[in-house]
Structures are given as C-alpha cells and as structure tokens.
Amino acid sequence: MADAVEELTPWQRPLRAQFPIIVGHPELAYLDSAATSQKPQAVLDAVQRYLTTSNANAGRGSYPWANTTTTLVESARDRIKEFLGDPEPDRSTVHFTSGASEGLRSVARDWLPALLADGDEIVVPFADHQANLAPWLETRELLARQGVRIRVRELPYQESSGDYDPAALAEVVGPRTRFVAATHVHHVHGVDLNVHRIREAVGPRTPICLDAAQSVGHMPVSVADLDVDFVVFSGHKALALPGSGAVWARGRRGPAFRPGGWRGTPNTVGIASLAAALDWLGAAGPDRIERWTVALTSRLTEGLSRMDAYEVLGCQSSLSAASQVQRRRSIVAFRHREIASHDLGFILFSHGFMVRSDSHCQAGGEEKEGSVRVSLHVHNTPEEIAELIAALASLQ
C-alpha cells in the first residue's frame, strides 16, 4: 500500500507554495498550527480585495459598497453551512463571533439558561480547553444568583488514553441531564474524541455543544454525521484572520439560539477572510489535509516512541498500534524525561522549529507539568518531521 505521504506529495507541494510566510522562511518550520494557522495567499488577497474595493458597514447603508458588504456577510453564513455539510440549512443559524471562546460563552450565556430549571444537570469537560469549561461554570453562577441551582457534572476523561470514557459517561448521565459540552479534537492530546459515543450515551434528546476549534480546517467536519446541536470554531485556526469565528446552531433541540442585545458592527474583514479560507480549504480537500497531517504526525509519534528520553502524552502505551495512532489527528504533545519542556521549546527553536511549550490553556493545566506540543497543517513536510526527529534524537 502506498504511503499516504508519498501518494499525496504531488498534491501537497503546490499548496505549501501558497503560504507566503512559510515560503519566505525556509530556515524555519512552523509546528504550532493548533495555536494559530498561517494564511494562504488567497486569504490575503480576499482581505486586500475587500478593503480596496468595497469596505463599508454591513446591513446599514444602501449604496453599492454597503450592499456588497451585506451580501458578503450573508453569503459567508451560507458558505459555513455548506462547508459543515449542513443538510437543513433553512433550519440552522450561523452566528459570527471573534473566535471559539466567544462562541462557547455565547452558547452558555445566550442560550443555555432558558433550557435549565432548578435541579437540572449539565455535563461538561474538565480536561479540555479552558474556553470549554469556564463559560458553563459562569452560567451555573449566574443561575445560582437567580435561585436556580444547576449541578455541573464532569465529562469523564482518561489522561492515559487522552480520550473520553464513554462507559463512565453512562454513569454520569441521568434523568436530569439537560446538556453536554464536548470537544471534537483534544488540543493537547490530539485525539479525535469521537462524539458519536457521547450521543449514544445521552440519547437522542439532549443537546450537545461541540468545540470544533481543533477540527474545522484540519479534517472533514460534517454536521450531517455528527448529531450535535452546536459547532463552535475559530477562524484563525482555520486559515482565516484572528477575530473571526462562528457558532453553527442546528435549532432542533432546546430553545432557538438567538444571541440577544445590540450586536454592533460585525468583523467584516474577518468574515471576508473566513469565507475565502473555507473556499481554499474546500478546494484543497479537508479529507486530504487530514490524511496528510495524520500521516506526518504518525511518523513523529513513531519516531518519539523509539526514543526512551521522551514520553508522549495521551497514549503512552502501544504507540505503534495502528488504532491508537489513527485516533490521533495533527497534534502530538510530549515531554523529555530530563529537559524541562520550556527549555526544550527554546532548544528546538535554536534548530528552527516553532513549537508550543507550556500547559496549553488546558483546564486545570496550571497545576500540571508543561509539555511540548507539535501541531501540523497542510504546509508541513516529511522533511521537517525527519529533521525534528533528528534534532530530538540528538538531545537524548
């Protein structure tokens, strides 16, 4: 069977060439796409084009630039529904946000309270990104001040496998469970958290909000397959500008999602960049982006598993077992047994590798030892991974 890397190299090369910042820095390897992504020329062009041809406010004026901007915002909503494979676009809504953090907070603040009554329970992740924990706890506090007591239960997570524990989830879910918040791909352990199992455990009626910050733009995300009620993501992790993002809401379970209050001027430039990024990603093919980055990440995890000096987080055992590696997406976090992760980050940069080395905004992560996280996107190459493995080997 041809290796995915070999098979996809002719497809990948011209795509890499479309990232000016990558092409302009051949001495560096950007391995931090989970923190933020680099932008292809098409996105930069879309921003330039919008600002130099039709920049205006949206939904306000009646002259051509204003109309163009209004159309741009409305068609970006349709583009997001299409990109997410929405089978019922007339029923769902798309709300633009500044990113996943604001999106999750908006679901927690603008939608969740109307769903909950005294004594109800919600299940939320305590081992994922802080952005997917703090807003639910804030809503509990807000409701408590109004005399509505909500019980927050922990979505069971196994540090050793980096995965949710669906058997334990069945114990947590009860007749008062009204809502579950989950994550699509874990931002430290890189595991596809297989949200189908959560739907099976909670049954057909409980709304699920999915933090898709690490999946949209990196792999196919189809709301037709994922039976969830919200998909929340950040534009800047999906090749668009910072300050852009969206909440897709199915609108079938629970109250309608209508973020209230005066919303002000939308981030039209960010929205223009997001529409262009989704076009670019759609043309490149999220399935191929996933296969490419998973194949490179597998090479890295296998390389690390051959070196005793390193411990890979999330699935320490049977690293070479196909199933484990395949569950891992484009993120791998590890520690050197003797060199502190922060120092390892500096050392790796002296070799030209840009990685992240801290506790990665993981909820409760302040108490944990940091790690080095390598996260890939379509521009990364097998040569970069081979050089990284060689640099890590030299530190054993």
Ligand code: PMP
């Ligand atoms: N969720 C996950 C899984 C993330 O990785 C991140 C960003 N690291 C966020 C939420 C928050 O995204 P943002 O900072 O763009 O709001």
